[in-house]
Amino acid sequence: MKEQLVAESVRLFEQRGFTNTSLQDIVEALGVTKGTFYYYFPTKEALLMTIHESYIDSLLDRQQRVLAQTKDVRTQLRHIVQLLIEDIQTHGQQGRVFFREIRHLDETNGARIRDKRRQFRIVLEQVIANGVENRTFRHTLRPDMTAFAILGMTNYSYQWYQPDGEMAPQDLADYYVTLLLDGMEERP
Amino acid sequence: MKEQLVAESVRLFEQRGFTNTSLQDIVEALGVTKGTFYYYFPTKEALLMTIHESYIDSLLDRQQRVLAQTKDVRTQLRHIVQLLIEDIQTHGQQGRVFFREIRHLDETNGARIRDKRRQFRIVLEQVIANGVENRTFRHTLRPDMTAFAILGMTNYSYQWYQPDGEMAPQDLADYYVTLLLDGMEERP
Amino acid sequence: MKEQLVAESVRLFEQRGFTNTSLQDIVEALGVTKGTFYYYFPTKEALLMTIHESYIDSLLDRQQRVLAQTKDVRTQLRHIVQLLIEDIQTHGQQGRVFFREIRHLDETNGARIRDKRRQFRIVLEQVIANGVENRTFRHTLRPDMTAFAILGMTNYSYQWYQPDGEMAPQDLADYYVTLLLDGMEERP
Amino acid sequence: MKEQLVAESVRLFEQRGFTNTSLQDIVEALGVTKGTFYYYFPTKEALLMTIHESYIDSLLDRQQRVLAQTKDVRTQLRHIVQLLIEDIQTHGQQGRVFFREIRHLDETNGARIRDKRRQFRIVLEQVIANGVENRTFRHTLRPDMTAFAILGMTNYSYQWYQPDGEMAPQDLADYYVTLLLDGMEERP
DNA sequence: TATGAATGAGCTTTCATTCAT
DNA sequence: AATGAATGAAAGCTCATTCAT
Numbered sequence: 001m002k003e004q005l006v007a008e009s010v011r012l013f014e015q016r017g018f019t020n021t022s023l024q025d026i027v028e029a030l031g032v033t034k035g036t037f038y039y040y041f042p043t044k045e046a047l048l049m050t051i052h053e054s055y056i057d058s059l060l061d062r063q064q065r066v067l068a069q070t071k072d073v074r075t076q077l078r079h080i081v082q083l084l085i086e087d088i089q090t091h092g093q094q095g096r097v098f099f100r101e102i103r104h105l106d107e108t109n110g111a112r113i114r115d116k117r118r119q120f121r122i123v124l125e126q127v128i129a130n131g132v133e134n135r136t137f138r139h140t141l142r143p144d145m146t147a148f149a150i151l152g153m154t155n156y157s158y159q160w161y162q163p164d165g166e167m168a169p170q171d172l173a174d175y176y177v178t179l180l181l182d183g184m185e186e187r188p
Numbered sequence: 189m190k191e192q193l194v195a196e197s198v199r200l201f202e203q204r205g206f207t208n209t210s211l212q213d214i215v216e217a218l219g220v221t222k223g224t225f226y227y228y229f230p231t232k233e234a235l236l237m238t239i240h241e242s243y244i245d246s247l248l249d250r251q252q253r254v255l256a257q258t259k260d261v262r263t264q265l266r267h268i269v270q271l272l273i274e275d276i277q278t279h280g281q282q283g284r285v286f287f288r289e290i291r292h293l294d295e296t297n298g299a300r301i302r303d304k305r306r307q308f309r310i311v312l313e314q315v316i317a318n319g320v321e322n323r324t325f326r327h328t329l330r331p332d333m334t335a336f337a338i339l340g341m342t343n344y345s346y347q348w349y350q351p352d353g354e355m356a357p358q359d360l361a362d363y364y365v366t367l368l369l370d371g372m373e374e375r376p
Numbered sequence: 377m378k379e380q381l382v383a384e385s386v387r388l389f390e391q392r393g394f395t396n397t398s399l400q401d402i403v404e405a406l407g408v409t410k411g412t413f414y415y416y417f418p419t420k421e422a423l424l425m426t427i428h429e430s431y432i433d434s435l436l437d438r439q440q441r442v443l444a445q446t447k448d449v450r451t452q453l454r455h456i457v458q459l460l461i462e463d464i465q466t467h468g469q470q471g472r473v474f475f476r477e478i479r480h481l482d483e484t485n486g487a488r489i490r491d492k493r494r495q496f497r498i499v500l501e502q503v504i505a506n507g508v509e510n511r512t513f514r515h516t517l518r519p520d521m522t523a524f525a526i527l528g529m530t531n532y533s534y535q536w537y538q539p540d541g542e543m544a545p546q547d548l549a550d551y552y553v554t555l556l557l558d559g560m561e562e563r564p
Numbered sequence: 565m566k567e568q569l570v571a572e573s574v575r576l577f578e579q580r581g582f583t584n585t586s587l588q589d590i591v592e593a594l595g596v597t598k599g600t601f602y603y604y605f606p607t608k609e610a611l612l613m614t615i616h617e618s619y620i621d622s623l624l625d626r627q628q629r630v631l632a633q634t635k636d637v638r639t640q641l642r643h644i645v646q647l648l649i650e651d652i653q654t655h656g657q658q659g660r661v662f663f664r665e666i667r668h669l670d671e672t673n674g675a676r677i678r679d680k681r682r683q684f685r686i687v688l689e690q691v692i693a694n695g696v697e698n699r700t701f702r703h704t705l706r707p708d709m710t711a712f713a714i715l716g717m718t719n720y721s722y723q724w725y726q727p728d729g730e731m732a733p734q735d736l737a738d739y740y741v742t743l744l745l746d747g748m749e750e751r752p
Numbered sequence: 753t754a755t756g757a758a759t760g761a762g763c764t765t766t767c768a769t770t771c772a773t
Numbered sequence: 774a775a776t777g778a779a780t781g782a783a784a785g786c787t788c789a790t791t792c793a794t
Binding site: 393395396476479480504507511512513514515516517518521522524525527528529530531532533536537543548551552554555556557558559560561562563 | 740749
């Protein structure tokens with residue numbers, strides 16, 4: 001039941017937004033009553049927090065596994081981008097809720113999630129910094145802003161990319177990595 | 189008065205979000221009453237629409253001016269990125285409201301804004317396509333996804349970039365353009 | 377309207393208690409809507425505070441006037457008892473709400489009201505102390521506990537005394553004062 | 565378990581009031597579940613009734629024993645006052661709940677408790693009436709109103725008297741009895 | 753004897769909106 | 774051009790109670 005509540009909420013939050021989805025909407029969709037909801041969650045915000053935390057924890061976890069797999073920074077970068085893009089297919093709704101509704105967490109919870117997001121970004125920065133150091137990446141690269149650029153690119157995909165269209169997630173990820181590594185400019 | 193209402197709303201919407209800002213909050217901040225608000229706007233959503241439309245119209249307008257200035261695609265690309273990044277300093281709040289609250293427009297208005305956003309993107313795509321055609325950009329480039337990548341990168345800056353920090357908007361824009369054109373990889 | 381809301385609330389709170397009276401009950405009794413209530417009071421508790429404060433302020437005010445009228449402690453005592461007893465007829469409902477529902481004020485408001493109640497008691501203590509000093513009252517009298525005794529006696533009247541019965545408020549007050557001054561014991 | 569439920573409830577009802585204490589609060593404080601509660605009590609109100617009835621029955625019982633001990637009305641009066649005052653130390657919480665929450669009993673139960681309270685008062689009235697008849701007490705005394713006065717005095721002590729302070733319960737009882745018998749006035 | 757899941761009615765509060773003035 | 778009183782629908786949340794196990 002708790003899982004059903006989470007699943008249904010993700011669906012509705014993604015469609016209508018957190019504030020525009022009432023508890024009534026959620027429980028009605030499941031054919032239960034509001035009392036049931038409050039048996040499992042102390043507040044509506046706690047439900048949102050559950051969604052956020054499970055999402056970011058999963059990302060962090062998979063990011064760590066990527067790092068453990070290989071020491072090659074190009075491959076690490078590629079896998080992190082893949083991880084994010086392929087996630088759209090499996091957890092797109094949850095991701096969109098995650099990126100959009102963080103503002104509705106209370107101070108404490110918001111800080112906690114932002115902290116974990118920062119962790120993810122810092123790991124990415126470190127990968128880039130390592131690549132700069134071992135001369136895989138250009139020495140003029142700034143790891144921080146480059147990480148922001150990559151995350152902007154991938155996160156935005158949640159808004160427009162349809163994984164069931166002509167282009168497979170893997171292809172989009174590859175395209176982005178190539179774009180990032182080689183740049184736009186034609187070279188002889 | 190109408191302008192004051194818009195200005196104050198932008199401030200509040202950015203801080204607390206559209207749904208979490210009540211009309212009461214807005215009019216109280218200006219020391220007027222709700223009646224006043226309804227003299228100038230038929231609904232709360234109409235106010236949001238005003239904010240959205242003025243924002244995107246201004247962007248489209250400036251984008252057109254960029255295109256008129258030069259025919260060099262590299263320069264056009266550079267100026268479009270600059271336009272978006274420098275906008276953070278002057279209209280950051282409005283921008284964040286724009287990116288975040290579009291969902292609260294009604295069907296008609298939402299469609300209209302999305303349409304104008306699409307226009308902006310398509311122009312960017314066209315610039316890229318032109319660059320591909322005249323061999324400035326790599327022939328393997330996909331204009332659509334590349335445009336999305338650029339927009340993701342720049343839009344995300346609204347979330348993290350502090351224009352009053354160590355790095356000037358112009359610098360960030362330059363960094364992004366270089367990153368886009370040259371890529372990350374070290375080349376001999 | 378605000379006064380009507382207060383008046384009706386006093387009636388209902390006295391009958392059913394504060395917690396058992398819903399806003400719905402109050403506004404329904406007046407034929408208005410809940411919105412109307414919240415136009416005049418920020419919370420239900422604020423309404424209760426209004427009732428409490430107006431009650432105790434009135435008592436304190438009348439107590440001061442009693443003190444100003446005469447310097448004779450016997451008369452002062454008599455008038456304070458009269459003040460409390462006669463109040464049952466005019467403000468019995470409000471009084472019962474006052475004695476009963478103070479617990480439902482929040483910390484700040486509760487403290488404020490308790491403070492004013494204490495003031496009333498301390499003035500009474502002072503009257504008694506003065507009487508002891510000038511040998512009107514027995515030198516073994518303890519002003520504090522005697523004041524509590526008097527207040528217990530009078531306050532309890534709000535629970536059982538029916539001012540429209542055979543005994544007029546003035547008579548009850550006189551009876552109590554005599555009992556207090558002379559005691560129960562038969563003396564030759 | 566039943567006794568634990570009662571004991572914990574008394575504690576909580578006294579602190580927060582009957583309506584403001586949820587069953588959840590009670591069972592949580594004991595580390596059991598709501599089902600357990602409903603095994604022992606059919607309703608929340610039944611629990612309140614148990615508290616009331618055990619309290620008043622005990623008072624009535626002790627009052628009867630006082631009467632059986634002596635026929636001297638002065639002593640009877642003294643012992644009844646002592647009984648009530650000393651009770652604060654041993655059953656203050658229960659007493660405060662008793663005086664405060666009777667309104668939350670349903671019609672039948674409320675009537676039953678009020679009836680027993682009346683019994684207690686009537687016995688007290690009878691003691692006074694006997695004293696008047698045998699000229700121990702003044703012939704102008706009205707037993708009914710005098711009983712109310714005494715009860716007001718003693719009951720109010722539950723609100724302010726701290727039995728662990730400087731004054732022992734026995735002392736307060738003695739002080740009150742002396743005040744009642746001798747009055748406040750200095751006599752040569 | 754006790755649990756835990758679920759109910760449903762009711763609660764206080766919020767808020768966009770209306771409208772006579 | 775602006776006010777202030779009022780509305781009504783809906784929101785998040787609480788809680789006594791039920792019941793199969």
